[in-house]
Amino acid sequence: MTDFAVELSGVGKTYRFFSLDNICLKVPSGTIMGLIGPNGAGKSTTIRILMGLVHPDCGEVRVLGHRMPAEQVAAKWDIGFASEDMRLYESMTLGWHMNFVQSIYPNWDAAYAKLLLKRFGLVADQKIKGLSHGQRVKATLLLMLARRPKLLVLDEPTTGLDPVARHEILRELTDVMADEGRTILFSSHNTHDVEQISDRITFIDRGRIIDSMDKEVYLDRWRRLRLEVPSGVDLPALPGVIEVKRSGRLAVAIANAFVADLPNAYESSGARVHAVENMTLEEIFVANVEYSREEVEA
Amino acid sequence: MDSVANLLISQADKRPMYLQIMEQVKQRVAIGDWAQGQPIPSIRQLAVDLGVSVITVKRAYLELEREGVIVTQHGRGSFVAENRDLGTRIREEELGQHLGQAARIGAQLGLGFEDLASRLRATCDRVADKKEEFV
Numbered sequence: 001m002t003d004f005a006v007e008l009s010g011v012g013k014t015y016r017f018f019s020l021d022n023i024c025l026k027v028p029s030g031t032i033m034g035l036i037g038p039n040g041a042g043k044s045t046t047i048r049i050l051m052g053l054v055h056p057d058c059g060e061v062r063v064l065g066h067r068m069p070a071e072q073v074a075a076k077w078d079i080g081f082a083s084e085d086m087r088l089y090e091s092m093t094l095g096w097h098m099n100f101v102q103s104i105y106p107n108w109d110a111a112y113a114k115l116l117l118k119r120f121g122l123v124a125d126q127k128i129k130g131l132s133h134g135q136r137v138k139a140t141l142l143l144m145l146a147r148r149p150k151l152l153v154l155d156e157p158t159t160g161l162d163p164v165a166r167h168e169i170l171r172e173l174t175d176v177m178a179d180e181g182r183t184i185l186f187s188s189h190n191t192h193d194v195e196q197i198s199d200r201i202t203f204i205d206r207g208r209i210i211d212s213m214d215k216e217v218y219l220d221r222w223r224r225l226r227l228e229v230p231s232g233v234d235l236p237a238l239p240g241v242i243e244v245k246r247s248g249r250l251a252v253a254i255a256n257a258f259v260a261d262l263p264n265a266y267e268s269s270g271a272r273v274h275a276v277e278n279m280t281l282e283e284i285f286v287a288n289v290e291y292s293r294e295e296v297e298a
Numbered sequence: 299m300d301s302v303a304n305l306l307i308s309q310a311d312k313r314p315m316y317l318q319i320m321e322q323v324k325q326r327v328a329i330g331d332w333a334q335g336q337p338i339p340s341i342r343q344l345a346v347d348l349g350v351s352v353i354t355v356k357r358a359y360l361e362l363e364r365e366g367v368i369v370t371q372h373g374r375g376s377f378v379a380e381n382r383d384l385g386t387r388i389r390e391e392e393l394g395q396h397l398g399q400a401a402r403i404g405a406q407l408g409l410g411f412e413d414l415a416s417r418l419r420a421t422c423d424r425v426a427d428k429k430e431e432f433v
Contacts, residue, residue, distance in 0.1 A: 032351055174349045178342060192309070199353040216357045219314060274406065278314050 005183035011059030034198030080144035083155035095124035113146035154186040195281040233270035319358035
């Protein structure tokens with residue numbers, strides 16, 4: 001058993017209008033990794049590669065110690081995978097699907113499945129075609145969770161859900177983590193979900209990984225400073241500051257490598273620091289995408 | 299021990315989640331709901347109860363440990379620190395933070411010490427008045 005549930009190194013894949021470039025991604029066992037990025041950034045392609053559904057042009061992929069895609073059959077016993085394009089049989093009931101999955105996977109936990117039915121407010125006798133989008137997502141998740149897989153891979157699990165359903169699903173995912181041996185990798189552009197439940201965050205934009213690290217460390221590196229700049233004072237360019245916006249005598253500086261000395265450095269330049277604020281992941285997301293695109297184009 | 303699910307992470311609260319967790323643990327200690335030496339939930343358990351990531355709770359516990367509010371014994375779990383004055387100390391720290399904030403804003407407004415002191419006195423009077431009304 002490795003310390004990493006998922007390991008991608010130097011993975012690349014070129015399509016006609018899009019390419020994934022040198023993707024290196026490690027997900028430690030027992031943690032939740034949130035994969036975040038704009039639409040079309042390469043999140044789903046990365047997930048499909050690590051699931052063995054897409055063959056990369058180069059690089060190495062290991063999932064639960066198995067080389068992918070070569071050993072995907074062995075790996076998939078212990079992986080639960082859900083994506084939006086997954087289909088259930090419309091004319092069959094949820095109960096039929098539960099029996100079907102149970103017949104394949106010996107780890108199926110019938111008591112847990114029953115509990116999930118109740119928690120998700122689902123009815124086993126109902127046919128799939130009568131289910132709402134939220135109910136379908138929950139049904140898919142139930143079929144996966146009740147197998148108790150070691151690794152859960154979820155592509156946009158909360159997209160298009162109402163707040164209650166989203167909450168139920170996040171709760172179920174964090175519940176899984178009561179067992180230290182289990183790992184979750186999920187993608188989302190809902191930054192709030194990622195901020196709430198991830199231990200680590202990976203940012204993808206335009207086919208490249210921009211950042212991948214511990215969530216607390218990551219959130220802590222970003223700060224917004226509200227400054228008052230008296231006339232005649234020029235703000236110095238300080239290390240770790242990626243953006244300064246001025247409007248009259250007020251200025252807002254954004255730092256992506258904040259250190260405790262930074263406010264003092266501004267003060268000694270003659271500016272007044274009115275506030276040093278933490279940023280939400282959403283604010284960081286937007287600032288980071290803009291900044292990294294400027295860097296690439298510069 | 300009470301169920302811990304009573305801690306609340308608020309989205310309307312702009313502070314990071316680990317600070318919210320720290321503050322609520324401190325509050326429980328300050329008011330005596332969590333007694334000295336009492337075991338508190340494991341990091342993983344609290345993460346599950348709150349529906350937040352393990353790393354966030356871990357960070358809160360590390361900082362609480364650094365501040366001397368809790369102690370963590372390897373293999374045994376975490377406990378409220380054995381310190382008689384802990385509740386008072388937590389409240390005094392809180393007071394210190396608010397006073398610091400008041401001093402900074404006062405300086406930004408160009409208020410001198412006497413101005414600030416008289417405003418504090420007026421505020422104290424108002425609070426005291428309210429107390430008389432309610433008691």
